[in-house]
Amino acid sequence: MAEENWLDIGSVEEMSQAPLRRIAAGSRELAVSFRDGRFGVVSNACNHVGGPLGEGRLDGEYIVCPWHNWKFHRCSGKGEPGFEEDAVPAYAVKVEGGRVQVDMASATRRTRKPHPAHPLARKIERAPGPIRVAGISTSPMDEANPRFSGSDHLLRHALDSCAAYGAEGRMIRLSELKFRACEGYYSKSAHACTWPCSITQMDESDQLDRVYEALVHWADAIIVATPIRWGAASSLYFKMAERLNCVQNSITIRNQVLIRNKVAGFIVVGGQDNIQGVAGQMLGFFAELGFIFPQFPYVAHSRGWSSEDMERNVEIVRDSKELAEGASMLARRCVDLAAALIAQDQAPVAIERGGRKAHPLEVERAAGETG
Secondary structure, three states, X not given: OOOOOEEEEEEHHHHOOOOEEEEEEOOEEEEEEEEOOEEEEEEOEOOOOOOEHHHOEEEOOEEEOOOOOOEEEOOOOEEOOOOOOOEOOEEEEEEEOOEEXXXXXXXXOOEOOOOOOOHHHOOOOOOOOOOEEEEEEOOOOOOOOOXXXXXXXXXXXXXXXXXXXXXXEEEEEHHHOOOOOOOOHHHHOHHHOOOOOHHHHHOOXXXXXXXXXXXXXXXXXXXXXXXXXXXXXXXXXXXXXXXXXXXXXXXXXXXXXXXXXXXXXXXXXXXXXXXXXXXXXXXXXXXXXXXXXXXXOEEEEEOOOOOOOHHHHHHXXXXXXXXXXXXXXXXXXXXXXXXXXXXXXXXXXXXXXXXHHHOOOHHHHHHHHXX
């Protein structure tokens, strides 16, 4: 048994003022709690992805991690009922002479209940076969009472034409999927926004895994279609885009490029104008994810501010041979570029740090300090 090593961490008066706090004790970070006249001390690092337990909250006798809501008993360090095998180190604590002391030699073992890796976390390897094109429809609608969507109509033309180019096309309709909005884990810490997405890992009913699977693992090219809503892409587009932050953030925190040798094109249709603004946002966003664009990467149509005769707009898009052909040619440009990229196979798995990413990664900085 290790010799006791009691460390004074503060006065009872001070330490009892907050139900939960994070403190530094020598080289260790601790989460100190106070409830019903009793102190508890456990490691500050959550078992999940290292969230700061001392910055969380108390739920009865359990500390709730502020990053992803994992729970650990504030005194024993064990996980909540049913997850006791997940435990963080706990420390003996005593009060003497109005001072709170922790035995730094008494730490229990950190144990982790085996959790199978999420299917999305597998190694990214392109399966043999033809070029694969995923079409993503972001047009909001009631699936029980469908309506005509110009952007969907042109996306179907694009995907249907893939077979003629020796490619396979699949459509994903966001309006058919049930998925939660981004809950802002990145706003807590860059390291709280994980790949796979934290929501996807914790909620088996969340269906955005189909989009992640298509973009990261299945597709060689994607075509994203959106209507224009008040001068912007659709609400479903932005709901998806916010959840795709985990793909971009993998570069930020791990220098891991998930999107390699992949092409993106866009279809933008609206009753009002601002095509360039909508397309510009989409180009900028998907460029940050790692996608590459063909020459002339989008097709679009709008009637303009003074022509809000939507019945006429539907007729134009539905019957236009030029728009249908344009969508087909966009698919061909995407397929051709994807084939060329795959043949060259020169996509990076990491990047030279540039812009905001010129700052060293935390893991790189830590290695430099200890090296």
